[in-house]
Amino acid sequence: MKTFYTFSSVLLAVGFGLTACEDHRLSPNASFPERINFVAQRQYPEGFAYSAQLDRFLVSSITQGKVGTVDVNGNYADLIAPPELISSMGMRVADGRLFVCNADQGVSTKSTPQTTRKTAELLVFNIASRQLERRVDLDDLYTSPAHLANDLAVQPDGTVYVTDSFAPVIYKVMPNGQASVLVENPLFASATFGLNGIVYHPNGYLIVAVTSAGKLYKVDLKNGNAISEVGGLPNLPGDGLSLLNGDLYVVTGSGSQVAQLRSTDDWKTATVVKRDTEGYSQATTNVAVNGSIYSLNARIGEISAAMGDASKLQSNTYSIQKFR
Template sequence: MKKKFISGTLFVAAVCGVTACEDHRDSPNAAFPERIEFVAERQYPEGIAYSSQLDRFIITSLTQGKLGTVSPSGQYQDLLSVPELISGVGVKVANGRIFVANSDNGVSTKSSPQTVRKTAELLVFDLSTRKLERRVDLDDLLPGVNHFANDLALDPNGKVYVTDSFSPVIYQVTADGQASVLVRDEARFSSPTFGLNGIVYHPNGYLIVANTGAGKLYKVDLNNGNAVTEVGGISSLPGDGLTLVGTTDLYVVTGSGSRVALVRSNDNFSTASVVRTDETGYSMATTSTYVNEEIFTLNARIGEIGAAMGDPSKLQSDTYSIQQFR
C-alpha cells in the first residue's frame, strides 16, 4: 500500500519569472550538436529537462524507475533511483530541485498489481544531494478510477500543475505540498484512448494543455475561475509534449512522435495556427526542452512501449537521441 504523503524539506519556490525558475531554459556556453546520440540500456525516457547546474540533460525512464543524465557529447549516466519512483514521465528542473511525474503503465521493473494504472504522484528531489524531499499522492484525490500522471508545469509562485492521461483532471500542488484537483472536465479532457498529455504555464496567467486523443489544445485561465476553452484555429493536432518559448510560440510534439509543430498565437492563445513543422530525424519522440535558444526533442522510441504492453521483455532498446528543431 502506498503512503499517502511523505514530506521532507519544504520546497518553497522563490517568486521569479518563468525563465528564471526553469533551469532548462538557461543556456550553456557552448553550442550543442544538432543531434545527440546516446546509449542507455532499456531506458525508454519519456521526459527531458536541462540542468545548467549539471550542464546536462536530465531524462526519465518508463521502464527502470530512475533518472539519468545525458551530456551534450552523448555520454549517459545514471542520476538517481529510489523505490518510490516506478515510472518517471514528465520532468522539470527549478530552484535546485527536480520535479517528476510518477506513474505506472505496467512496463516498469517496479510495476505491481497494486500500482499499475493506479499511480499518479509528484516526486521532488534535491538536485545536489539526489535525495527525495517530497512525495505527493494525487490519485487519492479521485479514488476508484485509472490514473497516469503525465506532464507537469510550474508557475512563479511554486505551484505545480500535473496532467492525468487516464482521468480528465489537472492537479495542483502548492509550494508547501498541498494537493487538489485544479479542474475536472469530462467533456473536454476525456479520451477513449489517451487523454491529457503535455502542459505549460503561460506568464500571462493560464495553462495550455494537450488532449492527445481528441487532437486539441485547451487553455485553462487561472485568473478566471480556471475556465477551460479550446484553442481555436487548429483543426486537429494530437499533441504530446509542449514547450513554450516567449509568449507566442508553442512547440508541439505530434504525429505519433514523428514531427514537431511550431504553433503560434497573437491573441493569448484564444486562437493559434501551425506556422512550421519539422519532420526530419524524429523517431517516436515525446517532448522537448529549450536550450541555447533552440528546441531539443527527445526521441524516446515510445511506440515500442504500447507494443509491449503485457510483455515488458520485448523492451530491449538501448539507443536514443536528442534532436534539434530545424
Template sequence: MDRSVTYKGAVVELVLARSTVHGWRRIATAVSAAAALALTGCAAANADTPGSAPGSDRLPDLVMIERPGLYPEGVEWDAKRQRFLVSSAADGSVTAVHDNGTLSTLDSGEGLTSTLGTYIDEDRDRLLATVADFAAVEDATQPGEAALAIYDLTTGRRTALVPLAGLRPHRRHLANDVTVDAIGNAYVTDSLTSAIYKVTPDGQASVLVEDPRLGSSNGLGLNGIEYDPRGFLFAAVAGTHKLFRIPVDNPTNMTEVVLPEPISIDGITRKPNGNLVVAAPFTPAVITLSTSDDWTSAQIVDKVAVAATDTTTNTTVRGGALYAINAHFAQMHEPKPVQAFEIFRVGTVN
C-alpha cells in the same frame, strides 16, 4: 545546409523534413547504414525564422543516450550544470546526460514504476517528474499511478513524493506531465481522469480543475501542459486532438484553442517569444504554433517531420537551440530492448 555527425566511427547525415509557411525543404536524405538503427529520424533545423540563434551553431546536433531499455519520455536542459535530464517509463529513474554521452544516475527510481513528464524549476533549483505506471496505457485492468516526485538538483536527492491518486479515488490514473508557475505551484495532468492537479511549494495537493472536455473515450486524455507567465495553462488532450487555455485563478473559465488541423499533442514547450512548440508523435513531427488573437486560435508556423518509427514525446530549450527526445515507445515491447535513445536538435528559439 546539410549536417552530419559521427557516431561510433560512422558519419551520419541528419535527416530533416521541414515545413513552414514558406514551403517544404529537404535538408538531408542519407543515413549511414552502420548507424541507421540508432539514428533514424534524427533532425536538425531552423525554427520560426531563418538563421541560427546566437551560439546555437556551437551546440551538438545529436546526443546519444546509451542505456538499454530506458525509454525516456521527458527531457530537460539543466543550464546550471550543462546537462540534459531524462526520465524513464521503464524503471522510474532520472538520468543526467552530457554531450559526450557520459551518463550518471540522479535517482535510481527506487519505489517508483515509471517517470514521465519532467520540469526544471530554475528559481528553486529543483526537478519535478510525474510518477505513473506506464503499463496502464495499454492494459485497462491496471489501476495505474499518479504522484509527483521532486528532486534537489544541488544534491540530487529526492526530497518529496506527493501522492495524487487519492484526490480521485476508485479511478484509473496516469500522471503524465508537469509544469510550474512563477510562485512554485506545480500542475500535473492525469491522462486517465479529466483532472489537472495542483501541488503547492509545501506539497499540498488539490484538484485544480476537472472537466469532461479534458477526458477522452479514445485512448489517453490529458497529456502535455505548460504555464504561460500571464497566468494561464496550456493543456493538451491527446485523444481528442484538442488544446485548452486555462486561467489558473479561474480554471472553470477554460477555453479551447482552435487549431488549424487536428494535432495529438504530447509535450508542450513555450518559447521566449510566446510561441508554443508541441511534440506530435502521431503526426509525427515537432510543430510550432503561434497566435494573433491571444490563443483563441493558433496557426502552424513551423513543422519539423521525424521518422514514422520514432516517438518524439518532448522538447527542451538549450540556449538558442531547441532539442527533442525520441522515446522509442513503439519498440518498447519488442523482445530485445532498444539499446540507445536520441536527443536531437530540431531548431532555434529565435
C-alpha cells in the same frame, strides 16, 4: 489512502518562493549540436528536461523508474534511481530541484498489481544532493478506475500543475505541498490517452494537450480556471509542449514531427507556422535550451506495442533532435 513522507517541508516551502524558474533557458558553458545520439540500456525515456546546474539534459525511464543525464557528446549516466520512483514521466527543473511525475504503465521493473495504471504522484528531488524532498500523492484526490501522472508545469511561485492521462483532471500542488484537483472536465476524458503535455504561460494560464481529441485547451487561472479550446488549429494529437519566444512547440504525429504554433490573441486561436519532420521517430516531448527547441526520440511506440510485457522492451539507443 497511501501514506507518504515529506523531507524538509519548511525549507522546501521557503525555497519555492517567487524565484522558481526553469533552469534550462541559458547554459553558456555548453555547445549544442543539432543531434545527440546516446546509449542507455532499456531506458525508454518519456520525460525530458535540462539543468544548467549540471550542464546536462535529463531523461526519465518508464521501464526502470530512474532519471539519467546526457551531455552534449551523448554520454549517458544515471542520476537518481530511488525506490519510490516506479516510472518517471514528465519532468521540470526549477530552483535547483527536479520535479518528476511518477506513474506505472505495468512495464517497470518496479511495477506491481497495486500500482499498475493506478499511480499519479509528484516527486521532488534536490539536484545537488540527489535526495527526495517531497512526495505528493495525487491519485487519491479523484476517484477513477485508472490514473497516470503524465506531465507537469511549474508556475514562478512554485505551484505545480500535473496532468492525468487516464482521468479527466489536472492536479494542483501548492508550494507547501498541499494538493488538490484544479479542474475536472469531460473535455479531458478519453477511453485511451487523454491529457498529456502541459505548459504554464506567463500571462497566467495553462495550455494542455488532449492527445486522443487532437486538441489544445487553455485553462485560465485568472478567470476561475475557465477552459476553452485553442481554435483555428487542425487535428493535432499533442504530446510534449514547450514555449519559446511566445511560440508553442508541440510534439505530434505519433512522435514523427514537431509543430511550431503561434497566436496573436493570447491563445484564443493559433496557427501552425512550421512543421519540422526530419530526425524525429517516436518522440515524446521537448525542452527549450539556449534559444532552441530539442526533442527526445524515446521509442515510445514500443511501450504500447509491448502490451504490458516488459521483456519485449530491450532497446538501448535513443536521440535528441534540434528543431530546424
